[in-house]
Amino acid sequence: MKQPFFKHRWGVFTHFLYGCPSGTSNDPVSDNDWNGRTDYLDVEKIASQLHQMGAQYYFITIMQGRKYLLAPNDTFDRIAGTLPGEACSKRDVIADLIKALKPYNIDLCLYYTGDGPYQDVEIGKKFGFIEPREKVTKEFVTRWANVLKEYSLRYGDSIKAWWIDGCYDRWEYNWELLDLYRQAVRAGNPDTVIAFNNGVKPYLENWGDGDYTAGEFNDFIYFPKENEIPGAKTQILAPLGVRNDDKPWGAWACHGVKRDRAYMKDYIQKVNQAGGMVTIDIHIGADGSFDKEQIDILTNL
Template sequence: MTGKEYLLSKKWGVFNHYLDLLQGDVNKPHNQPFGKLAWSDLVDCFDVERLAWSLHQMNAGYYFITLMQGTKSMLAPNATFDRIAGTKPGEACARRDLPMELADALSKYNIDLCLYYTGDGPWKDDIAGSRFGFTEPRKDISMDFCKKWASVLEEYAERYGDKVKAWWIDGCFRESFGYTEEMYEQYYNVIVKANPQALVGFNDGVKRRHEKNYSKETLICGEFNDFTRVPKSDDFYGGALPHTLAPLGYDGETMNEYSGWGSPGVKRPLDYMVKYIQAVNRVGGVVTIDILVRADGSFDPEQEGFLRQVGSRL
């Protein structure tokens, strides 16, 4: 069974943003009940066994979590990052290897681990962003940056190997950043070298339809703000796995590019969500559902209960 066939058999999964700007913010529900903690200490609060059991109760087939997003706070140790950014172990990269622990906990229930990475590095941090070579206003990305940032990814990819089934790489914008095929190649090569069966997708932002962004892409990123678009079959995307990623929550604001991500609540009825996932499965695709996770790895109760009902009908 290929990596694509394998992930397709899982039907649907859950996505979590676990970030210093969410779980580390005492004013957000993601932080409760921990208060202000250093990033590495916050990661220590995550209960992998509890999360794995919760996903098992949902009948979820796989689980995505962010390695980072925008800042220097990385979810796991990375000596390459520390060397380039000039940071000490535990200062930017968590001391705990949470992805490795997650992979082991999830494997008890035959749930696969997938990881989120970005194509713009720690751009929000003036020092780390400058050392990698990409900061505001995030224009004219360079091959030098891509090689440095790919070397950080390489350390993770080699460490996790086939424990990670798919990589979803955000912020790989062709028009606004200047990404090219050769730049995508830097990331793609280190991933498939570590795990030839891994699926890889490069996100070029929210689109009006499912699109392939890179010639060798094996996973359609499929970022949307709601579960309304059904992809075409894999033949249309050159064999890449059709995939939708959207948030279940709704933050009460007018729907826009960021509405609902990591937010509590449920924006669609049960029957609607079940039928949507089934529709995507019928064309040979999978659906990933973004929900709120707290610092300790517990989910929003309403969303968790809802997805248990969804999973019981799939």
């Protein structure tokens, strides 16, 4: 496990999307203007807040479920039949984030999905995967991996890690199909690391032979054993926020804090002692502002 990325102790994750994860509100600039939303995002503000907190790496979503992507992509437009700026943003937010984070030596990492733009039915059909999302095919995964490959080639070694959501065994994902994503992200950076998410579990697993565990949990309550999964770096990902309805699951991108500063400091220390790292999902506003209470909890952990 010699990848430099794995030396980190903790980092931040945000969902910046056209829509919102269930139960959250991302304070959209407008209901329909994805280009307006991406243009309004202040990447310098993001970088400054991450530096203030002492975060060592930063994950941001490229997309989730819809046709709206965080940067231009010719491959997507060709398959989907969309014009530049119609689905993928005109602004290359990822390239701008790379520039903004570089002075602070904060690693940029990206979130992608294994189910494509399934909610936009006509485009989802062109890729080959729509509701009820029962079984992925090699044709779908190949098309969707080619979109990913374009990003990988563009950004090269500026992207240190990838977290691929929705790679569920219930959709009949297997090692052969997941390897298409692995090849795509390594086309631009052979040293990047990747994790495949097979859903929230009460335990850690290394699905798809990833370089690190996807480690999705609903709270910071799982304490891993030292080097729990041989060959994979232990990584825990959970949301710090609290849902408005007080349900314990799915508080992604929410305001508020479910754990106090002392708890988070102790939790990160214990995961680090077991050889792991902790990724903390927090709220991001339309202009890139983080939740102030969450900033206060996380600063200089």
